[in-house]
Amino acid sequence: MASQTAGRTASPNGDAERRYGRSIQKSGALLGGSLVFWMSAVLRRGESDVRNLTQKLIGSHLVDGRMVAGEEIAIRIDQTLTQDATGTMAYLEFEAMGIPRVKTELSVSYIDHNTLQTGFENADDHRFLQSAAAKFGALFSRAGNGICHQVHLERFGVPGKTLLGADSHTPTAGGLGMLGIGAGGLDVAMAMAGQPFYLEMPGVINVRLTGEPAPWVSAKDIILEVLRRLSVKGGVGKVLEYSGDGLAYLSVTERATITNMGAELGATSSVFPSDEGTRGFLAAQQREDLFVPLAADPGATYDEVLEIDLGELGPLIALPHSPDNVVKVSEAVGRRVDQVFIGSCTNSSYVDLVRVSNILKGRTVAPNVSLVIAPGSRQVFHMLSESGALLDLIEAGARVLECACGPCVGVGQAPCSSGVSLRTSNRNFKGRSGTADAEVFLVSAETAAVSALVGAIADPRSFGAPPKWIGLPERFTVDDRMIIPPPEDGGGVEVSRGPNIKPLPRTEQMRDTLTGRVLLKLGNNITTDHIIPAGAKVLPLRSNIPAISMHCFEAVDPTFPERAMSATGGFILGGSNYGQGSSREHAALAPLHLGIRAVIAKSFARIHRQNLINFGILPLTLQDERAYDEVDAGDDLFIDAARSQVSSGFVSVRNVTKGKTIGTRLDLSGRQREIVLAGGLLNISGNAS
Ligand code: MIC
Ligand code: SF4
Numbered sequence: 001m002a003s004q005t006a007g008r009t010a011s012p013n014g015d016a017e018r019r020y021g022r023s024i025q026k027s028g029a030l031l032g033g034s035l036v037f038w039m040s041a042v043l044r045r046g047e048s049d050v051r052n053l054t055q056k057l058i059g060s061h062l063v064d065g066r067m068v069a070g071e072e073i074a075i076r077i078d079q080t081l082t083q084d085a086t087g088t089m090a091y092l093e094f095e096a097m098g099i100p101r102v103k104t105e106l107s108v109s110y111i112d113h114n115t116l117q118t119g120f121e122n123a124d125d126h127r128f129l130q131s132a133a134a135k136f137g138a139l140f141s142r143a144g145n146g147i148c149h150q151v152h153l154e155r156f157g158v159p160g161k162t163l164l165g166a167d168s169h170t171p172t173a174g175g176l177g178m179l180g181i182g183a184g185g186l187d188v189a190m191a192m193a194g195q196p197f198y199l200e201m202p203g204v205i206n207v208r209l210t211g212e213p214a215p216w217v218s219a220k221d222i223i224l225e226v227l228r229r230l231s232v233k234g235g236v237g238k239v240l241e242y243s244g245d246g247l248a249y250l251s252v253t254e255r256a257t258i259t260n261m262g263a264e265l266g267a268t269s270s271v272f273p274s275d276e277g278t279r280g281f282l283a284a285q286q287r288e289d290l291f292v293p294l295a296a297d298p299g300a301t302y303d304e305v306l307e308i309d310l311g312e313l314g315p316l317i318a319l320p321h322s323p324d325n326v327v328k329v330s331e332a333v334g335r336r337v338d339q340v341f342i343g344s345c346t347n348s349s350y351v352d353l354v355r356v357s358n359i360l361k362g363r364t365v366a367p368n369v370s371l372v373i374a375p376g377s378r379q380v381f382h383m384l385s386e387s388g389a390l391l392d393l394i395e396a397g398a399r400v401l402e403c404a405c406g407p408c409v410g411v412g413q414a415p416c417s418s419g420v421s422l423r424t425s426n427r428n429f430k431g432r433s434g435t436a437d438a439e440v441f442l443v444s445a446e447t448a449a450v451s452a453l454v455g456a457i458a459d460p461r462s463f464g465a466p467p468k469w470i471g472l473p474e475r476f477t478v479d480d481r482m483i484i485p486p487p488e489d490g491g492g493v494e495v496s497r498g499p500n501i502k503p504l505p506r507t508e509q510m511r512d513t514l515t516g517r518v519l520l521k522l523g524n525n526i527t528t529d530h531i532i533p534a535g536a537k538v539l540p541l542r543s544n545i546p547a548i549s550m551h552c553f554e555a556v557d558p559t560f561p562e563r564a565m566s567a568t569g570g571f572i573l574g575g576s577n578y579g580q581g582s583s584r585e586h587a588a589l590a591p592l593h594l595g596i597r598a599v600i601a602k603s604f605a606r607i608h609r610q611n612l613i614n615f616g617i618l619p620l621t622l623q624d625e626r627a628y629d630e631v632d633a634g635d636d637l638f639i640d641a642a643r644s645q646v647s648s649g650f651v652s653v654r655n656v657t658k659g660k661t662i663g664t665r666l667d668l669s670g671r672q673r674e675i676v677l678a679g680g681l682l683n684i685s686g687n688a689s
Helices: 014-044 053-059 086-096 121-138 149-155 170-176 185-192 218-228 245-249 252-266 274-285 350-360 378-387 391-398 445-454 535-541 545-549 560-566 586-593 606-614 625-630 641-646 670-678
Strands: 063-064 071-073 079-083 106-110 139-141 162-165 180-184 198-202 203-209 237-245 269-271 304-309 317-320 326-328 339-342 370-373 419-425 437-442 513-520 568-573 596-601 618-622 636-639 648-657 660-665
Touching: 014 304, 053 071, 053 180, 053 237, 053 269, 079 086, 079 149, 079 185, 086 106, 086 121, 106 121, 106 149, 121 139, 121 535, 121 625, 139 317, 149 170, 149 445, 162 170, 162 185, 170 252, 170 269, 170 274, 180 269, 180 304, 185 198, 203 218, 203 245, 218 252, 218 304, 218 317, 218 326, 218 670, 237 252, 252 269, 252 274, 252 350, 304 618, 339 445, 350 378, 350 445, 378 391, 419 445, 437 648, 513 560, 513 596, 535 545, 545 586, 586 596, 606 618, 606 670, 618 625, 618 648, 625 660, 641 648, 641 670
Parallel strands: 079 106, 079 162, 106 139, 162 180, 203 237, 203 304, 237 269, 339 370, 339 419, 419 437, 513 568, 568 596, 596 618
Antiparallel strands: 063 071, 071 198, 317 326, 317 437, 513 636, 618 660, 636 648, 648 660
């Protein structure tokens, strides 16, 4: 039966395991020391020694700044991850810094996004990344080994450590009590070069989970409830810190579902304490020696508190086209479904898929439904196969895919025209599935499985009593043979570069006069998927900025690239939360390539704003949001004495067409100012040495 999975261990990479195992272990032990050091520093400064968990995690890694919400701080990064869609740029950027080896405790390069190889491009990128990992000293997780966040949780996450990832869902690691933060590739490359990561000290929201979840209520319903209450911009500048007696009912992988989707709130990170549940998970992964208990101090305070009574919660669903468009599943019941996708870094753990198999066992998927399942990792796939759960999935009619992101990011399995797709993933932005007019709904794995049988959106409670759930297995099957360690000395490794790998775009110093037309006027919550779409067609161009730029704003206005190029640049006007969603720096690089030097918006999402700064594009925030209504697409704008205005923090933009002046803010730290004036981070000499 599923719960009796054997714990076979294969460790052919003995050397690497010893090497990395030791270094992680050593730094795990050091954490206690650095906490002690930090505590005494805090006491010396006369600050309160009562800290919430977020403050402890940040405080033990703080290298610059004060832990005052909104102020810039710098933290030491212990581990990094990249994936193939962001990794090519990150490694090209790292290479440009001229540093021979990564300086982190651990850096892992994953292949998980671009695994559909319809041309040579993705395979070439994989070769590039494999050789770059060997040269620069990173571990390489091969295609098929699984989704970066799932594999990192299983094999590398350590409570109390910091992880910077070139993927917005890096906070998944918070399920283990680790501080995971998503960032653009260049920031991750800087961390690989041993530089600290700069961010705004976040405020902390305490989410108190109380009581026992009602039957059929799962971790996904909890995070959907948080999204319902806070919205897709409710987490910007914040960390969500979970506590309460309800935690006892959530295993690490369920906690990781919650921290994963904190990205949809725009949050800097989400964290759970490291407790006995964490110890159990690490022990089952044969990594118990890395366990450290971590929690907020008694009496710790928070900027906001959110209480969720798990016993009161029912199954929830996010309606198209935003993850915060959440209602009770019961309100959507009966809607015919064409496709069900169970997978993605949100809900593809062993526990999720065994529950799905228990629901499907002995039954058949409805004739109108295509049920697609992608296990999150090779470990999950292996254990499904060992336990017999895979057979239940196959017999029910599931189409089982390789362990990768796949349909979540529009890489295969696009729904039919006007199709309805029910998914366990985290984003249902319009068009992301690969079908422009598809409607994507987000639900738990349990709701997805029951609906696949019914053929329509179904309340899982209609299934009757839940099948016997399993918790975490006592032992996961550990087999790291698909993770390739780098050689001791990468000096002789030749980096393999196919024809699709174009050189890094270089930028020039910021000009003193910026002129141009408003090329696009956009609404609120514009996603990076709007700016640079993902999907099987465009993702292979991630290492080719000139080519990918031709897809910039494709779904919004396909004439944009051509207009921008013939106008030799211009401005973009956005609403609030501009650039929400992914960490892809291509959403800055492509507009840059097309000549955009400033984006004016009501507000920006955190990662995208930093990406704009990193490539020398000004993120200008309207001082008075009403000014948005007074600017139209096609208006000619003019910024005079831009360099000195940037230094003042306020930038006046002259609307020549309307004869008006728009006031904008540019709240930059001294360091960020230096970056934009230099035309980007890579132009600051000696930035990583
Ligand atoms: C996503 O889920 O949108 C992605 C694809 O994983 C992105 C990264 C990318 O665009 O390469 C993310 O979340 O950062
Ligand atoms: Fe991959 Fe989807 Fe997770 Fe992004 S959200 S990392 S595309 S599975």
